[in-house]
Amino acid sequence: MPLTLSPPRLLLLLRRRQAKVQEPRSTARPCRGARLSCAPDEVAATDAEQQQGEEEEELVLLASYRTAFNEVIMVIDSPSNRYLVLDPTRNVHSILPKKSAWTNSYWDECVSLPTVVPRGPVALLGLGAGTAAHMMLEVWPWIQLIGWEIDPTVIELSRDYFGMSTLEKTTELGGSLSVHIGDALSPSATVEGGFAGIVVDLFADGKVLPQLQE
Incomplete structure (x- = not known):
């Protein structure tokens, strides 16, 4: 099962950026107040109450592209991981952990x-x-x-x-x-x-x- 981004507020932010992607481009923009997590769809759909009090981490959009194979390609960085996100389906296709040798996902x-x-x-x-x-x-x-x-x-x-x-x-x-x-x-x-x-x-x-x- 592919992994997804959550919560919905981050998805909304990324979709707004995706709508602006017309030509291949590279950027590095901080995104404060958003949290990036990876989990199957049913796990990612946690409600806001479960996330209250959790420490939010800064996300940085390092690059975004559109190609014949992928409508959206985004490289997103955080203090703990770097993510490759493909297509409007918000799927995380790759993770590069920074603080651990493991991803805590199916790649392990x-x-x-x-x-x-x-x-x-x-x-x-x-x-x-x-x-x-x-x-x-x-x-x-x-x-x-x-x-x-x-x-x-x-x-x-x-x-x-x-x-x-x-x-x-x-x-x-x-x-x-x-x-x-x-x-x-x-x-x-x-x-x-x-x-x-x-x-x-x-x-x-x-x-x-x-x-x-x-």
């Missing part, structure tokens, strides 16, 4: 994959800003990751704001992330000999892709 589960598959290359279908890649290379620095992302602008922003360029460099133990720009579900999204494991993180408009529901 990816770290266990090498313990249950043979040693070999692992595919990341739907790379985003590389949340799963960051975590897997941190725990398993020998792992060979091969990621696919359809939007080249997302990859550019990931290298600029999420440290993806570091993941593309080979570690002392031989691990690295190889980035491919293209359709993760195309026949060409493979390697000789196949993959030891595959992580599928593909959503569109807040829903699982139709091809994965067949």
Whole structure:
């Protein structure tokens, strides 16, 4: 299930900004008095009473773009995390934690994959800003990751704001992330000999892709 932004007051703020996005642009604007959290839809719908007394953190919009693949791309920064937000569905597609090695979300589960598959290359279908890649290379620095992302602008922003360029460099133990720009579900999204494991993180408009529901 994709993650969402909450509460509604932040969503309203972001939608107002999205309505103004006409051409690719980059900005850095502080947004005080708003709180950014990530949770499945049913968890994100907490009422205002539950949030009273919680410390609010400053959010900064670092960049916003529109491409042929994503109507809205936003990089949002906070003292605790950096977020990649795509489309008016308000989905958080990637998180870069600053104060912890863990996201407290489904990406954490990816770290266990090498313990249950043979040693070999692992595919990341739907790379985003590389949340799963960051975590897997941190725990398993020998792992060979091969990621696919359809939007080249997302990859550019990931290298600029999420440290993806570091993941593309080979570690002392031989691990690295190889980035491919293209359709993760195309026949060409493979390697000789196949993959030891595959992580599928593909959503569109807040829903699982139709091809994965067949």
